[in-house]
Amino acid sequence: MYKSKLIIFLIILLLFSFTLSIPAQEDEKLQMNLITMVYSVTAYEDLNELNFLTHIPIITEDSIPVYLKLSEESKFNSNVSGFNFKNIKGDKNLLRFTLKNCVKDIKNYMAIEIYTLKKVSSYSDMPKTVSFESYYNLKEDLKQYTQPSLAIQSEAPEVKKKAYELLYESWAMCNVVEVLKQIMSYTGYVIEFKTGPGGQTALASLNRGYAVCTGKANLAVALCRALGIPARVLHVLASHFIAQVWLPNYGWVRGESTDGFFPEKKHRWTVAWIADLDDENYAGQNREGVIAYLGLEGNVNAQWSMEYEEIAQPDRWIEVFASIEGNTSLNNTLFEKGAELWRLFCRLKNSGLGDVQLATFYGYQQLYFDSLVSKDIQSAVNFADLAIMEAKSLLNL
């Protein structure tokens, strides 16, 4: 009797321990986020038309944009006649709002809903130790991210000195991961979060001792580069800047240079822009270190601003719109198709084709989006396929 009970107990124990040993498969989860970006433009004279440019999400290894939609709230977009894209380089596009009939001194609000599909994953598999030697023979495409620029002055003596000081902050200076934690902690906690005159370049932020997220990200990147670690600035939605650092045999890892921790959660932010050296030099020369292209197009007598209060309401800002679990292979297919569809959508938006010509494409894209919202992944994949075929036909591919 006891023997049989013991056997049953052991079987249960074995089954229980087996369930415990199954690793959490985070990649099986997809999450759709909604961010509503809100801007305003005030013209200082009556203007028939003006254009405002802003950033939209880019495709990254763990996030793809899926849909853009003008907000239907009555207080927004009353003057907006539509939106288009402006290609800057490669896959990088800006969103262009066109505003009609702007009356002098009246604030015009623009709001766009941005939907992204993200893999819910963390950096749990990130190496805990990385040596500095592993950076000695970097590939050419990574070398640019160790170079100084006008916004990220990693060769400046003050920056170098601070980088070494942070290196000496821990006995474990030989471990790059520990050094990166020191750097993010420094920009997050020692550099005060404050606005003020003097720009947001890395050097200005270091010398002044305070900065906003822009300056903190620039400084964190500069400190990494001063030690030979490839790093770059990410512009993420809604209007925030963080640092990204390259770890050998692993890849790019995000660090929260404003809140002071490393690594950052992979899916916390939606990436709008990955700055390269040209962007950094442009920001250093023309934009006081702000590595972003948003603003009014051309010389118009008007002023724009970001409506942070409208954006920063937690229930509207980053809202979990849908969470999709289940079939890993189907999710991966959806992710690949979604990325291809977005690339083609950007090309169509830059092609000059009119809404009438794009009507069928938009129809399939809408059905793809609706299927995602209702978590019907198979249908989303099917409609993505149809939209891709239509886009290729329109673009003669």
Added chain:
Amino acid sequence: MGEMTVRKFKIFFIVFILASASLYAQVRKEVEFFAMGGLNFYNLKFSYQEALSLPRHEAELAHSLGGGVRFYLFDKFSLEADVLYKTKKSELVEFSGLNWGDTFYTLRYFSFPVLVHYSFPSLGFNFFANFGLEINILRNSQLEDKKNEITKNPIPYTSPADFQLVGGCGIRYKPFSFELRYGFGLSNLNTETKNRLVIKNRGFELFIAYHF
């Protein structure tokens, strides 16, 4: 260990040795006091749980100064207790495969070695050997990178106490003695435990003592 506790411990230890020495002297009249000073070459040895290229330090010349008392227990055995102000210095010479240099780590301690001392007269000299335990209480730590003009004082995450095994040998000639001692650090000097880096002190010391 708090700074106040360390200070109390040091005072207690010094008073204890001096008081017990003078008490013992009154009873047995077999106690000897001496002043001592010397040079040391201490180095920091790094080890990590995972394979990682570790910093390489080289010992730098530093000094020790203090005194001690010896209690003669038997014919050849005695017990020695010293109180020393000791500076240990090393240079970071290699970091991640690069020649570094000009970066010096200095650790200043109040040291309290307690040793068993064995004498064996031979060839007209009084040879001796000793072995014991040393408690080092950190007084001050400093990192100086001369090339980049960086000074850190104190060095973050440095253990306030370092226990060492010590052993050595020497000769006694009239009121003087000369001794070579080796110190084998037992404590991890790195208090930032989450990074799993272990650093230990190792080094030689050369002493000259004058016995009263």
